Amino acid sequence: MSNPTAAVLLIGDELLSGRTRDINLQQVAQYLEPLGIPVMECRTVPDIEAEIVAAVNALRAKYTYVFTTGGIGPTHDDITADAIAAAFGVGISEHPDAIRDMAARYAAMKTEFTAPRRRMARLPHGASLVANPVSGAPGFQTGNVFTLAGVPQIARAMLEDIGHRLQTGAVLHKVTVKGKGLREGDLAVKLGEIDAAAPLVSVGSYPWYLAPDNNGVSLVARSIDPEALARVRQQLVELAESLGVKPEIEA
Template identity: 80%
Template sequence: MTHQPTAAVLLIGDELLSGRTRDINLQQIAQFLEPLGIPVLEARTVPDIQDEIVAAVNALRAKYTYVFTTGGIGPTHDDITADAIAAAFGVGISEHPDALRDMAARYAAMNTEFTAPRRRMARVPHGASLVANPVSGAPGFQMENVFTLAGVPQIARAMLEDIGPRLRSGAVVHKVTVRGKGLREGDLAEALGQIAQDSPGVGIGSYPWYGAIDDHGVALVARSTDPAALAVVQSRLEALARSLGAIPEIQ
């Protein structure tokens, strides 16, 4: 049996840490990888500081099968991710001829000047392979097990389509959600802990929701690569919900 591949996501940008920009890239990367059997096990957010990016990249690429970075590959002075990736791998960086050719043609077709700042987006670390960007043209790139994507969510999601075929898939994680309206975590905690203890191959989480006064409860989520084990846990979660007076809703 091959080792289960894993992933980490590194979100880069001062705007994320300041709260100015809301991140959705972590969610869409995790959702893209889940059907491939590649769980995201860690996410970090770092500022636009090269030493911080380098340290995070080197730590994550040594720990996980794949690392996905987002942000910092645009045309402005604070877009330093490409330089940081090059530094992390100890290689040089320069304009990639294929990226330069394709971007020049794209800007010419748009009747837009291909300025020096725009040319910066053609710079990639030496030895990296390009990741196609069908949205705006400026590519991402792959350096060994590290994939560098744009920060704009629409572009990052489009880049994932070019990355998918390069990834080694693992065992798909199946999941089921048992929602119980009116449930409270304090009432089910002890029994839920026992179910988790009895089911070492299944991950179980408890997620309360609060809507209106008459709309609250707990969603019990179970995940496993073993469908049979998952089915057993689902039955126990449904029984737990019923024992506390809730009608289980399966998702």
């Protein structure tokens, strides 16, 4: 059986305008990596139902799992729940368990459970709740699509109620050979040869430049095969050393 795969769909006008910087892609990918579920694609769409529906349907047909973030709050532009219902061709209404839990939470806070707040208890029919230990309003799972809040702290907390639902795959191991003073132009040919000779390993080159005396390249190798990864790790070390650089190695 092939490894499960995932996609992330970021929803919100504020992301596309540049007003809000996304970190949810990073959070989801980092959570899934040790489960052996690589994120293969990420899309960002505005708060337009037709755009959300089209993206959800395309991604859920292509990948094992889809994670959406954003658009499940109490305001008029929070339309993700309706879009997910439309994508699956089902109705939407208040979920009794969500209403019960949220009503109890707001009562404990001595806060009115208003109509806008009740909107956050509306789920596509057939969806199951994803717990939200931070603010109470749930995310939800519809088929292979998990719908999370856009607030990073809440999205990360929701992932803890999702991990046990996922089919895991072979764990991807990685190693970083970091060389201060390395230049991509000097190592590109040899690096390409190393990558081509190791089909079970993915090799990437990531330069950094912080100052004239603080720059270099991080060579990152990833594989589900520890032995193949070890061979490439040694080749990357030797490549750096051949260019007069003593590398740092990070697992």
